[in-house]
Amino acid sequence: MIDKDFYKNLGPFTLYDLCTKLDGNLLGDKEKKIFDVATLDNATESEISFFHNSRYKKELENTAAGAVVVGKSFKELENIKNLIVVDDPYIGMAKIASVFYPECEYQSFYFEPNDSTRNLDKSVKCSKEVFIHQSAKIGKNCSIGSFVKIGPGVTIGENCVIGDNVSIYYSKISQNVKIYQGVKVGSEGFGFIAKKDFFKKIPQLGRVIIEENCEIGCNSTIDRGSIGDTVISKNTMIDNLVHIAHNVKIGENSIIAAMTGISGSTEIGKNVMIGGQVGISGHVKIGNNVKIAAKSGIMKNIPDNSNVGGYPAENIIDWHRATLLLRKQINDKKKKNLILKKLKN
Numbered sequence: 001m002i003d004k005d006f007y008k009n010l011g012p013f014t015l016y017d018l019c020t021k022l023d024g025n026l027l028g029d030k031e032k033k034i035f036d037v038a039t040l041d042n043a044t045e046s047e048i049s050f051f052h053n054s055r056y057k058k059e060l061e062n063t064a065a066g067a068v069v070v071g072k073s074f075k076e077l078e079n080i081k082n083l084i085v086v087d088d089p090y091i092g093m094a095k096i097a098s099v100f101y102p103e104c105e106y107q108s109f110y111f112e113p114n115d116s117t118r119n120l121d122k123s124v125k126c127s128k129e130v131f132i133h134q135s136a137k138i139g140k141n142c143s144i145g146s147f148v149k150i151g152p153g154v155t156i157g158e159n160c161v162i163g164d165n166v167s168i169y170y171s172k173i174s175q176n177v178k179i180y181q182g183v184k185v186g187s188e189g190f191g192f193i194a195k196k197d198f199f200k201k202i203p204q205l206g207r208v209i210i211e212e213n214c215e216i217g218c219n220s221t222i223d224r225g226s227i228g229d230t231v232i233s234k235n236t237m238i239d240n241l242v243h244i245a246h247n248v249k250i251g252e253n254s255i256i257a258a259m260t261g262i263s264g265s266t267e268i269g270k271n272v273m274i275g276g277q278v279g280i281s282g283h284v285k286i287g288n289n290v291k292i293a294a295k296s297g298i299m300k301n302i303p304d305n306s307n308v309g310g311y312p313a314e315n316i317i318d319w320h321r322a323t324l325l326l327r328k329q330i331n332d333k334k335k336k337n338l339i340l341k342k343l344k345n
Contacts, residue, residue: 002036002101002205002227005135005153006170011035011100015067018048019084021099022069022092028082034067037097037205039228048084050093055283069093091193094202097227104203107169107188127164139175151186157212170224174212174234182219185210189223189246189264202226204246217242217258226264239276251288269304293319 002009016030038047040056043065050069051060060068060077067082069092074085086092098105117134120126124138127146132138136150139158149167150156156168157175166179169186179185191202206225210232216222217240224230225247232238233252243261244250251270256262260274263282268274272286275294280286285301292298293309293316302308310319 002038003153003170003207006207007101007104007205009036009100010102012046013099015048015082015084018067018096018099022084022086022095024069024084024086024092026082026084027076028067032066032082037093037100037227038065040065040068042228048096050089050096052089052093053283069096088193091198091200093227094193094200097203097205101203101205104205105201145181154186163218170206171208171210173208173210174214176213177210178215180216180218180240183216184221185216186224187221189226191226191246191264206230206247208232211236211252214238220244223248223264233270245282257294291316 012033012035015032019026034048035046040049040059040063043049045066048067049065068080069084069089071089116131121140123140125143129146130148132150133152135152136154138156142160144162145164147165148162151169154168154171156173159176161178163181166183171186186208189204193200204226206229208222208224208230211234213234214232214236216238220242222244223246228247231249235253236250237255239258241259242256245264247265248262250268254272256274257276259276260278262280265283266280268286269288271289274292277295278292280298287304289305290302291307296309296313297311299312307316309316
């Protein structure tokens with residue numbers, strides 16, 4: 001369910017209304033009322049979801065969604081009674097999200113002076129030049145640096161440290177979290193559809209959830225979810241200049257080194273160690289207890305207890321062997337060229 005602390009829902013709408021706005025083909029009960037949008041795995045009978053990627057076939061088969069937006073090649077399933085068939089279900093769902101939440105296509109950063117609050121607990125240490133929205137909630141014993149901006153509906157637990165020049169929107173942060181200078185939490189996810197004759201911004205309607213005892217290094221960015229949440233689980237340590245895209249989920253006790261980029265909807269397990277400058281593709285699943293060498297490129301799922309490295313990443317022993325073999329081939333070629341040169345002379 002999309003958090004009403006952050007987003008204003010204009011629903012409900014009937015399936016007929018939604019189908020008309022999409023110029024689609026409705027299969028099912030046209031009078032059925034839909035109250036919200038949700039992901040396949042979280043949707044309820046009163047919500048609509050969409051299916052556009054075969055990776056989510058299992059979620060589709062188990063969904064409780066009251067209706068699903070699908071493409072024309074979709075084969076009907078018994079558990080789904082209501083369908084809206086369109087040319088592109090990804091575009092269709094983006095349009096529906098805009099119907100329910102028209103104010104969310106582009107975020108507003110303007111607030112009136114009286115929107116700010118200084119009605120904080122006496123134990124909170126707050127520097128000057130800070131904006132905290134009156135609807136935000138700050139726990140006891142927090143320390144907040146200069147030029148911080150905390151947006152509407154944000155909650156921050158007790159004993160947190162917020163460094164200078166941090167901005168936090170659309171986020172629920174637990175206790176004992178440290179967010180260092182320049183971090184941006186809850187920023188706009190990189191979501192849009194661009195075709196030759198069509199451009200559509202996808203409303204980002206999720207949150208960022210940061211659990212207890214996490215640390216977020218300087219100038220890192222964490223995008224909020226599109227539909228659903230971006231989740232940083234407890235005891236996770238994130239270095240400087242790390243980018244975490246929308247709907248990423250990171251398991252507890254994980255460590256991510258500097259300049260790593262994690263693309264949208266990637267799931268990272270528990271106790272994972274990621275070296276610096278690693279790039280991870282979207283919709284990838286990384287298992288528990290995985291170690292990833294620096295500057296690796298992750299393009300496919302990685303099972304539990306794996307050690308990987310390289311670009312594209314593979315078993316780290318195989319990568320080292322391939323590196324040594326390549327180096328030997330290069331050295332052999334250099335020696336051969338040197339011998340030929342001597343013979344010519």
